[in-house]
Amino acid sequence: MPSSHYMALLLALLVLLLAGVLLAGHRRRERDQREHLRAMREREEKLRLSLWASNELYWQYDLERHELEKVQIEPGRSDDLDVQVDLDTDHQIHPDDVQPVLQRLRAYVTGHAPMFLSEHRIHDEQGGWQWVRARGRAVARDDNGRITKIAGTARNVTANRAQERERRIATEVTRHMVEAVVVLDEEFHFVTVNPAFTRMSGYEAEDVVGKDASLTNSEQHDAAFYEQSRKAMREEGHWDSEMWQRRKDGREFLCAVRTHAILEPGTQRRLYVLVATDITDRRRIEQELRYLANYDTLTNLPNRTLLAERLSRAIVRARRQGTCVALLFLDLDRFKDINDSLGHATGDRILRMAAQRLQQAAGATHTVARIGGDEFTVVLEDLAHAGEADACAQRVIDAFDEPMLIDDRQEIVITPSIGISLYPDHAQVPTDLLKHADTAMYQAKAAGRHTFMRYTESMDSNSRRRAGLVASLRRAIERDELRLAYQPQLSLADGRIRCVEALLRWHSSEHGEVPPAQFIPLAEESGMIVAIGEWVLREACNTLSDWQRQGLDDISIAVNVSATQLLHSDLPRTVERILRETGVDPGQLELELTESVLMAKADLAAERLQFFRRIGVSIAVDDFGTGYSSLAYLRRLPITTLKIDKAFIDDLGRPGDTEDAAITTTVIAMARSLGLNVVAEGVETAEQLAFLRQHRCDVVQGYWLSPPLQARQCLEFVHGWPEREGSAMRAAAEEGATHATP
Numbered sequence: 001m002p003s004s005h006y007m008a009l010l011l012a013l014l015v016l017l018l019a020g021v022l023l024a025g026h027r028r029r030e031r032d033q034r035e036h037l038r039a040m041r042e043r044e045e046k047l048r049l050s051l052w053a054s055n056e057l058y059w060q061y062d063l064e065r066h067e068l069e070k071v072q073i074e075p076g077r078s079d080d081l082d083v084q085v086d087l088d089t090d091h092q093i094h095p096d097d098v099q100p101v102l103q104r105l106r107a108y109v110t111g112h113a114p115m116f117l118s119e120h121r122i123h124d125e126q127g128g129w130q131w132v133r134a135r136g137r138a139v140a141r142d143d144n145g146r147i148t149k150i151a152g153t154a155r156n157v158t159a160n161r162a163q164e165r166e167r168r169i170a171t172e173v174t175r176h177m178v179e180a181v182v183v184l185d186e187e188f189h190f191v192t193v194n195p196a197f198t199r200m201s202g203y204e205a206e207d208v209v210g211k212d213a214s215l216t217n218s219e220q221h222d223a224a225f226y227e228q229s230r231k232a233m234r235e236e237g238h239w240d241s242e243m244w245q246r247r248k249d250g251r252e253f254l255c256a257v258r259t260h261a262i263l264e265p266g267t268q269r270r271l272y273v274l275v276a277t278d279i280t281d282r283r284r285i286e287q288e289l290r291y292l293a294n295y296d297t298l299t300n301l302p303n304r305t306l307l308a309e310r311l312s313r314a315i316v317r318a319r320r321q322g323t324c325v326a327l328l329f330l331d332l333d334r335f336k337d338i339n340d341s342l343g344h345a346t347g348d349r350i351l352r353m354a355a356q357r358l359q360q361a362a363g364a365t366h367t368v369a370r371i372g373g374d375e376f377t378v379v380l381e382d383l384a385h386a387g388e389a390d391a392c393a394q395r396v397i398d399a400f401d402e403p404m405l406i407d408d409r410q411e412i413v414i415t416p417s418i419g420i421s422l423y424p425d426h427a428q429v430p431t432d433l434l435k436h437a438d439t440a441m442y443q444a445k446a447a448g449r450h451t452f453m454r455y456t457e458s459m460d461s462n463s464r465r466r467a468g469l470v471a472s473l474r475r476a477i478e479r480d481e482l483r484l485a486y487q488p489q490l491s492l493a494d495g496r497i498r499c500v501e502a503l504l505r506w507h508s509s510e511h512g513e514v515p516p517a518q519f520i521p522l523a524e525e526s527g528m529i530v531a532i533g534e535w536v537l538r539e540a541c542n543t544l545s546d547w548q549r550q551g552l553d554d555i556s557i558a559v560n561v562s563a564t565q566l567l568h569s570d571l572p573r574t575v576e577r578i579l580r581e582t583g584v585d586p587g588q589l590e591l592e593l594t595e596s597v598l599m600a601k602a603d604l605a606a607e608r609l610q611f612f613r614r615i616g617v618s619i620a621v622d623d624f625g626t627g628y629s630s631l632a633y634l635r636r637l638p639i640t641t642l643k644i645d646k647a648f649i650d651d652l653g654r655p656g657d658t659e660d661a662a663i664t665t666t667v668i669a670m671a672r673s674l675g676l677n678v679v680a681e682g683v684e685t686a687e688q689l690a691f692l693r694q695h696r697c698d699v700v701q702g703y704w705l706s707p708p709l710q711a712r713q714c715l716e717f718v719h720g721w722p723e724r725e726g727s728a729m730r731a732a733a734e735e736g737a738t739h740a741t742p
């Protein structure tokens with residue numbers, strides 16, 4: 001074979017070989033390409049699947065072109081994952097979020113943040129806004145290394161945010177609730193507590209979480225109570241109650257608790273939610289109100305309301321058991337004077353002491369109540385006979401014999417008057433028992449106070465008489481039923497009558513002659529004493545000026561003035577006016593006030609007395625020795641005269657009387673040392689006169705000299721006195737003196 005043929009064959013073979021190689025290379029490339037394409041498809045598929053599964057979209061942002069490319073899988077189609085690619089230059093970010101998004105982008109691009117991370121709102125397809133959470137990082141840079149493209153994923157977090165918001169609000173609400181919120185697990189162990197629980201119990205969350213709820217149990221309840229509450233929660237799913245709990249520091253508090261069982265989200269486990277309100281203060285206020293409604297806050301004794309309740313119950317019990325109930329009604333004698341004179345603070349102290357003595361005397365088992373002012377009651381139950389009530393009343397009276405010590409320096413004796421009524425003898429219902437005991441108490445007062453009396457039906461007529469007297473007294477002045485009697489006073493130094501005391505008389509057209517001891521207290525209680533007192537003053541001054549016109553110009557007149565007149569009326573103006581109108585010289589008027597009047601509202605009393613002294617009117621202290629004032633106290637008042645009460649004079653001069661004699665001589669001596677004029681009241685016998693003369697008493701007044709007389713008789717008596725003096729009277733006095741002096 002020619003070499004040219006050989007060469008051609010070789011060339012053909014080479015071509016074929018080359019073609020084969022090329023074909024094989026092409027086929028391999030084709031295979032590689034197919035493989036690459038398959039891998040790409042697979043990756044793309046995985047990407048789609050993961051985008052679908054994570055419900056996120058893929059985005060890529062071109063920083064130079066400001067173009068945003070979004071790739072997202074149509075939601076809800078798992079088998080056919082359609083890719084939706086949007087090229088978007090209008091990124092449709094919520095106007096409020098644009099700046100924050102740009103800032104975050106800038107932070108990443110400038111290297112201040114490791115990635116782009118942003119939560120912001122974008123338009124959704126329905127025209128509303130949806131929250132997206134986007135993450136991304138650089139996918140392309142220019143030759144200078146500057147980021148030109150960022151890509152990443154974004155997910156719709158609108159629902160999450162709403163849930164998260166709800167959760168945050170719920171947490172905040174729980175945190176700020178005034179009520180304690182406690183969540184317990186099925187075993188009643190603490191799961192969570194809110195700050196209000198910490199405030200209420202003193203336990204921080206870490207002190208209690210995981211521990212048994214019995215940690216805060218109080219000893220106010222027994223174990224059965226708590227077991228019962230757990231049973232109710234377990235079986236009924238709720239439990240509402242009030243319960244005492246113990247704080248970390250040991251103090252106990254009362255709370256109103258509402259409990260509900262819930263299921264722990266995502267599990268079947270039960271949780272118990274307890275909402276508790278601290279009602280300790282509310283309960284205390286309720287108890288205080290109940291206390292205020294039923295108790296007297298000054299003495300802590302039951303008040304009228306509780307008394308009525310206890311008395312009703314006592315009657316019901318007595319009816320069932322066939323026993324007897326006694327009601328003691330007690331009023332403190334002349335308490336008003338003490339209250340006025342020593343002040344309300346002292347008055348209150350006396351009431352408290354009186355309450356204690358009363359409770360002690362009555363015994364702890366009996367109801368002692370304060371039903372107003374200085375009025376108290378005692379309910380005695382299970383009495384076999386009425387004599388037991390009398391014995392109790394006597395015990396009470398004895399209990400008050402001991403003086404009360406005020407402020408460690410002043411001793412006061414205050415006496416009670418007591419009325420007693422009995423179930424079933426006198427009444428069947430509480431109101432009638434009270435009424436009858438009150439009536440009996442008034443009778444005890446009328447009988448001279450410091451005593452007790454059992455109710456009798458005749459007492460009702462006495463009460464009616466009192467009411468009738470008050471009604472008649474109101475018309476006494478206009479009916480011209482009042483008169484004055486005048487009782488002369490003898491000055492022992494010169495044997496002359498220098499003063500007469502004006503004493504009021506009332507002859508009622510309905511009740512006849514009513515003694516002052518009966519109607520003056522009524523006039524004082526009803527306030528009528530102011531008008532009556534003014535009438536007395538005018539009448540006395542008119543009589544004196546009348547006597548002066550008839551030649552009796554060297555005599556003065558003493559007029560009684562009550563506490564109400566001195567303190568609650570404009571007595572200084574009244575006295576001035578009457579003196580002016582009647583032309584009586586102030587030096588010839590003496591105002592007689594009882595001790596208690598002078599101590600009443602001491603400042604005002606002193607001020608008024610100073611006024612009278614300034615204008616020349618004299619002041620006498622009446623009934624001295626019966627009250628509780630001391631000479632030391634009276635010395636501070638501008639007093640001119642001291643009248644020793646008849647009670648001390650009565651036994652003077654009788655053999656064996658040493659106490660009254662000692663008191664009288666001491667009072668005379670002390671009064672003289674203070675420069676006071678001393679008048680002895682109620683001098684009835686020559687012996688008394690002699691005693692008084694011997695002990696240098698200044699003045700005597702009483703039946704020995706003369707009873708109170710009508711104005712005309714009194715004028716005649718005084719006119720005729722100089723003739724009589726030195727004869728029979730003097731003889732009697734001297735005779736008495738021989739008897740009286742040992």
Ligand SMILES: Nc1nc2c(ncn2[C@@H]2O[C@@H]3COP(=O)(O)O[C@H]4[C@@H](O)[C@H](n5cnc6c(=O)[nH]c(N)nc65)O[C@@H]4COP(=O)(O)O[C@H]3[C@H]2O)c(=O)[nH]1
Pocket residue numbers: 487502503504515516517520533536560561562592622623681682683684701702703704707708
């Ligand atoms: N057993 C006895 N009694 C004697 C004797 N001497 C005088 N008396 C009586 O003793 C009382 C003395 O008056 P008093 O201490 O101011 O006590 C007076 C006085 O506190 C008060 N009173 C009388 N008139 C008035 C008045 O016009 N205003 C005021 N506020 N009270 C008056 O009534 C009280 C009683 O007055 P009366 O019944 O008039 O009683 C008078 C008088 O009649 C005596 O030797 N033996």
